[in-house]
Amino acid sequence: MALDRRMLDSLGIEDVEQLFADIPQGVRIDGIPLPKGMTEPEMMRTIRAMLQPNATADDMPCFLGCGIYHHHVPAAVRSIAMRSEFITAYTPYQAEISQGMLQALFEYQSLISELTGMDVVNSSNYDGSTALGEAATMSFRIRPKKKFLVPEALSWEKKSVLKNYVWGAVMEIVEYAYDPYTGGLDMADMHSKYDDDVSGIYVEVPNLFGVIDPAAMKLKKEFPEAVLVVGFNPISLGVLTPPGAYGADIAVGEGQPLGLGMNCGGPLLGLFACRTEHVRKMPGRLIGMTKDKNGNRAYCMTLQTREQHIRRSKATSNICTNEALMALTASVYLSIVGPKGLRSIAEINIRNAKGLMQRIDELDAFDSPVFEAHHFNEFVVSGPVRPEKLNKLLLKHGLIGGADMQRHVPRMTDHMLLATTEMHTEADLDRLVNVLREVA
Amino acid sequence: MFRQARWDDKLIFERVGESDFCFLSDRTEVSLVPEGMARSGLCLPDIPEREVVKHYTNLSQMNYGLDNGFYPLGSCTMKYNPKYADQVASLSTVVNVHPMQDEAAMQGSLRLMYELEQALCAISGMAAVTLQPAAGAQGEFTGMLIAKAFHKKNGQERTEVIVPDAAHGTNPASAAMAGFEVIEIPTSKNGCVDLDSLKAALSDKTAAFMITNPNTLGLFEPQIEEIANLVHDAGALLYYDGANFNAILGHTSPGAMNFDIVHFNLHKTFATPHGGGGPGAGPVGVCSRLEPFLPLPRIAKDGERYHLICDRPDSIGKVRSYFGNFAVLARAYAYILRNGSDGLKEVSQKAVLNANYLRGQLEDTFPMPYGKLRKHEFVLSGKTLADEKGVRTLDLVKRLLDRGFMAPTIYFPLLVDEAIMIEPTETETKDTLDEFARAMKEIAGESAETVRSAPNATSVARVDELFAAKELVLTWRIYQAKADKFSGGSK
Numbered sequence: 001m002a003l004d005r006r007m008l009d010s011l012g013i014e015d016v017e018q019l020f021a022d023i024p025q026g027v028r029i030d031g032i033p034l035p036k037g038m039t040e041p042e043m044m045r046t047i048r049a050m051l052q053p054n055a056t057a058d059d060m061p062c063f064l065g066c067g068i069y070h071h072h073v074p075a076a077v078r079s080i081a082m083r084s085e086f087i088t089a090y091t092p093y094q095a096e097i098s099q100g101m102l103q104a105l106f107e108y109q110s111l112i113s114e115l116t117g118m119d120v121v122n123s124s125n126y127d128g129s130t131a132l133g134e135a136a137t138m139s140f141r142i143r144p145k146k147k148f149l150v151p152e153a154l155s156w157e158k159k160s161v162l163k164n165y166v167w168g169a170v171m172e173i174v175e176y177a178y179d180p181y182t183g184g185l186d187m188a189d190m191h192s193k194y195d196d197d198v199s200g201i202y203v204e205v206p207n208l209f210g211v212i213d214p215a216a217m218k219l220k221k222e223f224p225e226a227v228l229v230v231g232f233n234p235i236s237l238g239v240l241t242p243p244g245a246y247g248a249d250i251a252v253g254e255g256q257p258l259g260l261g262m263n264c265g266g267p268l269l270g271l272f273a274c275r276t277e278h279v280r281k282m283p284g285r286l287i288g289m290t291k292d293k294n295g296n297r298a299y300c301m302t303l304q305t306r307e308q309h310i311r312r313s314k315a316t317s318n319i320c321t322n323e324a325l326m327a328l329t330a331s332v333y334l335s336i337v338g339p340k341g342l343r344s345i346a347e348i349n350i351r352n353a354k355g356l357m358q359r360i361d362e363l364d365a366f367d368s369p370v371f372e373a374h375h376f377n378e379f380v381v382s383g384p385v386r387p388e389k390l391n392k393l394l395l396k397h398g399l400i401g402g403a404d405m406q407r408h409v410p411r412m413t414d415h416m417l418l419a420t421t422e423m424h425t426e427a428d429l430d431r432l433v434n435v436l437r438e439v440a
Numbered sequence: 441m442f443r444q445a446r447w448d449d450k451l452i453f454e455r456v457g458e459s460d461f462c463f464l465s466d467r468t469e470v471s472l473v474p475e476g477m478a479r480s481g482l483c484l485p486d487i488p489e490r491e492v493v494k495h496y497t498n499l500s501q502m503n504y505g506l507d508n509g510f511y512p513l514g515s516c517t518m519k520y521n522p523k524y525a526d527q528v529a530s531l532s533t534v535v536n537v538h539p540m541q542d543e544a545a546m547q548g549s550l551r552l553m554y555e556l557e558q559a560l561c562a563i564s565g566m567a568a569v570t571l572q573p574a575a576g577a578q579g580e581f582t583g584m585l586i587a588k589a590f591h592k593k594n595g596q597e598r599t600e601v602i603v604p605d606a607a608h609g610t611n612p613a614s615a616a617m618a619g620f621e622v623i624e625i626p627t628s629k630n631g632c633v634d635l636d637s638l639k640a641a642l643s644d645k646t647a648a649f650m651i652t653n654p655n656t657l658g659l660f661e662p663q664i665e666e667i668a669n670l671v672h673d674a675g676a677l678l679y680y681d682g683a684n685f686n687a688i689l690g691h692t693s694p695g696a697m698n699f700d701i702v703h704f705n706l707h708k709t710f711a712t713p714h715g716g717g718g719p720g721a722g723p724v725g726v727c728s729r730l731e732p733f734l735p736l737p738r739i740a741k742d743g744e745r746y747h748l749i750c751d752r753p754d755s756i757g758k759v760r761s762y763f764g765n766f767a768v769l770a771r772a773y774a775y776i777l778r779n780g781s782d783g784l785k786e787v788s789q790k791a792v793l794n795a796n797y798l799r800g801q802l803e804d805t806f807p808m809p810y811g812k813l814r815k816h817e818f819v820l821s822g823k824t825l826a827d828e829k830g831v832r833t834l835d836l837v838k839r840l841l842d843r844g845f846m847a848p849t850i851y852f853p854l855l856v857d858e859a860i861m862i863e864p865t866e867t868e869t870k871d872t873l874d875e876f877a878r879a880m881k882e883i884a885g886e887s888a889e890t891v892r893s894a895p896n897a898t899s900v901a902r903v904d905e906l907f908a909a910k911e912l913v914l915t916w917r918i919y920q921a922k923a924d925k926f927s928g929g930s931k
Contacts, residue, residue: 003790004870007797016789019796020691022660022813027696032689033562037780040524047774050555051533051548055541064538067761074461076489080496088505088521089716090513090846095905096898097444097841100503101716104496107452110916114483120914123717126574129761137617160736160757164585168619214474241477254761264549265539265762266574267719279912285717289919289926290908292900297449297926302908308577308613309852313622318613321575321707324717328496335452335492338459339482350472374474391542403540 055400057262061428062400065378065419066155066208066408067128068265069257071235071345072422074336077259081329091285091324095300096292101324102299105287108327111334115237116251117244118273122284124323125270128254129158132202132231133165134272134283134317135250139200139227140169141281141316142249147171147198149226151185153178153208156408171199183371183380184213187222200227200250205243206236208408210353210378210417211371220247234258234271234330236376238339238346243273250274259333260326269326280306283317345422349377352420352429357381359433360418365440370415378419380405380412385439387416397435442509442844445501446899452495453916457487502899503716504846510872514817514849514861515608515656517686517708519791524778525712525771534770539762543747550746553763554739556773557723563776563784564682564702565695566725570734571764576683578759579703579722580614580650585756586701586726586733587648587677588618593733593754598647598676604633606657606853608683611650620647627855631657631810633667642674652681653697654688656853656861658795658814668698677701677730685709686865687792687815690785700727710772721768735759790866791816794873798864801877805884809856816865822858829888833858836883838902839894843879 003016013019038046057070064070081087085100092098092105109121125131136148148166150159152175162173177189185203194201201223203216220228230243232253243251255269256262274282280303288302308315337345357379360368369379381402383390391401405415420429485492505511511518528534533548543550557569573579584601591598601615602623612622623641628634633651642649649671654660661667671678680694680702686709694702706721707714714720726734732754740749763769779787792815799808799818806820822833837847837860849861864873883891895901913919919926 003793007793007870011793011796011800016793019789019792019813022662023688023692024662024665026665027692027698029565029691029693029696032781032784034559034776034781034784037783038777040778043774043777044524044527046777047528047552047770048531048533050551051531051770053546053551054533054537054548055545056532056536057538058532058536062538064540066540068538068540070536070538074489076493080493080500082526083497083500084507085500085503085505086716087526087713088507089503090506090511090516090518090714091717092503093513093849094504094837094841094847095903096838096895096900097504097846098716099899100499100501103449103451103502104499105717106914107916109914110451110453111484113915113917119918126578126718127761129758130574130578157758157761161759161761164757164759165617167585167588168617170619212474212477214477217477237479238482239473239479241479261535261767262538263535264537264546264766266760266765267767268761268765279914286914288908288911289913290904290911291926293902293904294900296900298900298903300903300905300908302905302912302914307609309609311613312609313612313616315609315613315616318577318581318610318617319575320577320610321705321714321720321722322718323574323715325713325715325719328716331452332492332496335485335487335495336459336489337461338486339484340486341459341461342482342484343479344461347472354472374472374477388542392544395542395545400538400541400545 057400060398060400061424061431063402063418063432064400066403066417067254068262069419069421070262070423071257073259073261076336077329077332080332081325086328087325092301095298099299102287104328104331105324106289106299108331109287111331112271112273115234115242116232116273117242118248118251119276120279121273122282123287124327125272125284125319126323127268127270128252129161131252131270131272132158133161135229135252136162136166136171136200137169138250138281138283139229140171142227142278143199145197145199147174149174149176149193149198149201151176151178151204151207153409155208182373183209183211184215184373187215194223198226200229202229202231204231205240206233206376209371209380210375211373212240212376217246233376235346235349238342249278255326255330258330260329267323267326269323269330281316282306284319284322348422349420352424353377353379356418356420356429359429360436363437363440366436377421378417380415380417382415386414390416390439393439394435399432399435442842442897444898447498447502451916452485455485455487455491455495457491459486460488509844510868510876511846512848512862512864512876513846514863515683517863517865519711519865520867521711521713522775525774528770528774529767534767547746549766550739552770552773554741554746556769559776560704560723560725564725565693566702567728568731568734569723569725571723571769572735572760573722573724574760574765575718575720576703576705576722577610577614579724580610580681581617582724582735582759583679583701583703584615584618584620586730589733589754589756590730591647598645600645601647602641602649604651606655606855607650608652608656608681611681615650631659632661635663635666638667638670642670642676644675646674646676648677648679650679650681652684654684654815657810657819658817659810660815664697683708684816687788689788691788700730706768706772710775712768712771719765719768721765721772787866794864794866794868798862798873798877802880805881806860817861817863819853819856820860821856822860825884826858831888831891833860835892835894839883839891840879841895842897845876845879
């Protein structure tokens with residue numbers, strides 16, 4: 001990258017380093033201790049070779065879920081999401097020249113609103129975990145009480161993120177138990193934990209165990225004062241009653257299943273929706289429809305007075321950069337699969353999980369599923385081998401096994417969470433069952 | 441001449457057809473879900489893929505990205521996003537890897553992250569780095585949690601965080617979110633940290649002082665060493681907002697300046713695309729005494745194997761799921777490998793040269809308070825134009841859109857009246873800078889009426905932001921209830 005001599009001349013300097021004369025001698029460094037740059041093919045070769053040891057769901061059937069799933073991504077989704085006018089834009093501060101992204105995000109808000117049955121949706125949070133963290137502090141803004149009730153069976157990642165998000169608000173996280181037979185929430189325990197100090201209640205449908213828990217639908221009636229926060233899997237809403245229909249004040253979820261790659265965990269998409277009356281307490285960006293000066297429909301960012309660049313330390317959240325491109329990707333995905341497609345995908349997911357759990361249950365050494373309940377696309381099995389060991393064995397057979405539940409619920413020492421999607425064939429399920437039969 | 445596309449303004453919900461998606465199932469079974477939980481209706485667009493692709497392609501043509509032209513958005517470092525990075529992010533070994541795979545099944549990812557952490561340590565002079573934060577603001581939040589945990593561990597109750605009044609808005613917001621009280625200190629008349637105000641604000645209650653250097657005026661803090669000493673003598677930590685890192689690559693580093701915590705914006709300094717709002721990535725580097733507090737998991741190297749460390753007693757835990765925005769991290773690592781030590785230093789040389797050259801072209805027309813020499817960006821004042829002609833900075837930049845340029849950042853920092861904050865970055869040519877300077881000067885000479893009626897070459901004319909805030913039409917459903925308020929537009 002040669003410097004343009006004419007530019008140096010116009011500034012009356014000989015050497016570009018003269019422009020760094022204001023950096024005090026005491027803090028200067030003599031370059032960066034890294035190797036010199038590579039050519040493009042060298043760099044590509046280096047990175048390809050570095051990543052080559054990764055097992056991919058392309059090559060191996062993947063039974064991991066627990067929030068991130070290997071779903072089919074229609075080719076058109078990726079093609080649109082790579083359009084450089086979208087991908088190389090900044091946040092649409094200048095509305096007139098950014099209508100494309102603004103309209104796409106307005107449509108995203110509309111699509112997620114339809115999907116969840118919620119009134120309003122922000123234009124994204126970082127991921128499902130941080131969406132939950134922001135939901136807890138928003139719950140405090142709606143109802144300033146210090147306790148926030150969450151399921152004991154919650155992924156450790158979410159628990160840890162939640163703890164950090166409520167640290168500043170000085171909220172206390174209180175766990176309620178699950179029913180050991182159905183895997184659903186233990187309503188008696190919930191009642192025993194509920195008191196006047198509770199701000200909100202968080203419940204997941206489906207929950208960590210993949211269980212679709214009908215008790216979630218009763219929570220608003222049982223605890224009308226509390227802010228009800230519902231965590232959802234967006235694909236499941238192809239067949240399930242949406243959170244808005246059973247009184248959720250806030251609904252949050254991980255949007256990765258909506259056409260995003262697994263990407264080793266990021267970028268993801270934090271889905272965040274709420275009821276109209278809470279909109280001014282919401283975190284994150286909102287896109288509104290408006291008119292241009294000729295009266296034509298147009299879009300712009302709105303209610304920015306909640307945000308950090310205006311309100312600074314009084315903002316509802318510090319979020320600035322979000323996951324706009326992922327929100328756009330999710331919109332393209334939902335538009336392509338359509339209502340019938342989403343329903344079909346959800347049904348195939350359920351059926352595959354059902355098929356797998358039945359086949360595993362035929363093996364005497366395994367309990368499958370551990371919980372007597374309706375499941376969405378994943379379920380817990382227990383067996384004679386520690387999940388960690390079992391996963392290594394599965395890997396040898398060219399399969400990516402399930403999630404070790406002990407990480408999330410410490411007493412579940414020999415429990416594994418297995419997920420299926422529309423990507424699994426009958427042969428994939430057979431391969432998994434055959435390895436399990438070997439260890440049984 | 442610039443003219444942005446204006447396709448029909450139909451929403452995706454207003455398009456008709458029937459989906460031709462491939463996975464339509466042949467049967468439905470009600471028994472798949474518990475009684476009473478079956479969904480009754482779902483109002484999503486039902487149109488063929490061809491219509492969807494047309495819709496979004498048209499929308500893309502109504503959007504302005506860096507690939508379309510000059511994007512001098514101050515503090516946002518909108519440099520060219522090299523296409524090789526997109527290719528890296530598209531590898532199946534990136535896209536199709538589940539973050540909870542066994543360590544043995546994701547050695548590639550672990551190695552890439554380990555090496556990227558090392559590279560960011562080398563660039564920043566810090567002892568250790570976490571890649572977990574999803575964006576710069578989350579990096580700040582992470583840094584604040586680390587500061588909080590550190591002081592708590594030392595048995596100290598430190599409840600305040602000091603920020604300059606010219607700081608990015610995320611700084612005070614992040615500190616407040618972590619539960620700190622935010623103390624803003626004024627900027628001195630030379631545009632830098634006012635040492636007397638800093639001294640007065642520091643106490644045994646101070647947890648940290650957050651600054652960016654060079655600051656938002658593009659000025660390098662001349663007394664950075666003294667600032668570091670003052671902060672450390674008070675027992676507080678010094679936080680570096682890395683939004684302006686592009687200016688100093690290879691010349692100085694947060695480590696050399698004695699900072700304790702730093703966040704990087706990979707979507708700024710390391711050229712990963714911003715995606716029209718995100719994703720970003722906001723890794724955080726710390727000095728060695730803060731290393732035990734970094735988020736989990738940590739990645740360690742043991743011989744040729746990489747593994748995860750998930751239990752460390754002092755760690756703050758997690759700020760986000762999994763490892764961070766991995767696909768963004770992979771892009772940034774590609775950029776670092778491609779540029780290397782020599783290329784990265786040239787980045788700051790060219791970025792600073794471009795900023796100062798463009799500043800030189802414009803300062804006769806637009807006054808620039810607070811001295812001449814700038815680093816990566818500079819802030820002009822549109823006050824003369826506003827006073828003399830009634831053309832405000834907002835009008836000026838809307839007119840820039842008509843010339844095919846993205847607008848600079850405006851009305852920030854607040855210290856400059858009618859602020860116009862320009863960051864050209866290193867990837868622009870002299871020709872582009874000259875064209876931009878010419879456009880700025882010509883607009884300054886145009887009639888007030890012409891400038892105030894801009895933009896006209898964009899997909900829509902000046903939008904009514906007050907109407908948006910008043911009506912709060914945030915979804916298609918709300919629009920349908922208020923459609924009468926939107927009738928009668930002229931194309």
